[in-house]
Amino acid sequence: MPLPVSLWPRPAVVCGIRRPSSASRFAGISDAYTRQFLTPRGVAGQTTSWLREPTVLLPAAMRIRETFPEGMPADNPIRVYAASDGSDAWSLAHALRLTGLLHPDSKPMTAYPIDASDLHPGRVAVAQEGYVEVFDRELELADQAVQAFAQQNDAPDPKAWHNRAVFSQAVSIPIPLAGILNAYGLPFRQPEHQWYRVSDALREPVTFREADIEADLQANPLPQDGPSVVLFRNVWGYMDKEDPQKCQRVARLLGQQMAPGSLLVTGKLEAPLPSEVALAASRMAKQLAFLAAQRLFPGVSQAQMEAALGEFSPGDLPKHRLDVPALLRQEGFEPVFEVPRRSVTGHDYEGQLWIKQ
DSSP states (O other): OOOOGGGOOOOOOBTTTBOOOTTOEESSSOOTTTGGGTGGGTOOOOEEOTTOSHHHHHHHHHHHHHHOTTOOOTTSOEEEOSOTTTHHHHHHHHHHHHHGGGSTTOOOGGGSOEEEEESOHHHHHHHHHTEEEEOHHHHHHHHHHHHHHHHHTTOSOGGGOOSGGGEEEOSSOOHHHHHHHHHTTOOSOOTTOEEEEEOHHHHTTEEEEEOOHHHHHHHSOOOSSSOOEEEOOSOHHHHHHHOTTHHHHHHHHHHHHSOTTOEEEEOGGGSOOOHHHHHHHHHHHHHHHHHHHHHHOTTOOHHHHHHHTGGGOTTTHHHHSOOHHHHHHHTTEEESOSSOOBOTTSSSBOOEEEEEO
16 A cells, blocks of 8 residues: 555655755655655655756756757757656746747747656656646745846846746646556645646646656667757766666766757756765754654664664765766766856755756
8 A cells, every 4th residue: 555645754865965955845755764665666765846946947948048049859859857747847848938038039938849758657647647746835936036037137027937827726636646646656645735737838848758868868869960958967866876887877878979069957966065065964864864764663763773874974975975077077068057056045056057068
């Protein structure tokens, strides 16, 4: 039987490195310390949010429009790998819609098709139905981000920059969605969350399918006759844990297939952290992991958790952290932003936009 929704804890630690922000949520799944309940169902731990890391995503959308002013070729759509519950793909489509407002002669977002994929068939099935679960804090932070971006770029109508219009609230869980959630052992509702139906306009340019990035790049190489766009963020650490060589293979495939001028978007979990921030994050991660475990197992002791979480100790974590920027530089990518971008709240860092040289 699926784990009851009442037993699902709030997000605590992602990849043993950082606590998700107050705007993060489970994509209908759990984190590393509750994964034991879901591993038999093939569901990996992951968090997501609407318009995640907007100080990178919105400039990325602008750069995509600048690189492809006439839109993306039909045989070379934007690829969003590890799309989770669809939030990243739809958020990018929304960012392309908003940045189109900066210039009246811009192509519509439908000129930028998005090919989104994920490993888990349950997430793909939910996304194909056009539903996503969000909570108010996500939309509040997303609205702050797009309005700040509109002001910075002298948007002609800043009031048009918001997020709520892309959803229609679902009063109850539709039968098709309920069937998918039940079939894959995903929770029907998380506390303080609400299921929404994504607007038809936003869904139009986005398709979803089941795929693994390495296998897909081998079977469906990126076109070599022009630049391409790939969004693959906050997942490299998962690959590294499953297969330490896979990150190198994926970076090599991207380097070989992405033509000069191509754009690659990575996430905050792949961004280099100042050592003092990494140290503080690892200490917080360990304490939050203990609190999360106490909710599931009231009798667990601090000593037991210390033993279980030894691999995430403050002294060890920074030196074992995967250096994705180094891998990408080896494959000919250079970062657009010289320093890590801070989040809207200013309390966290975000990802990176890379250009293939």
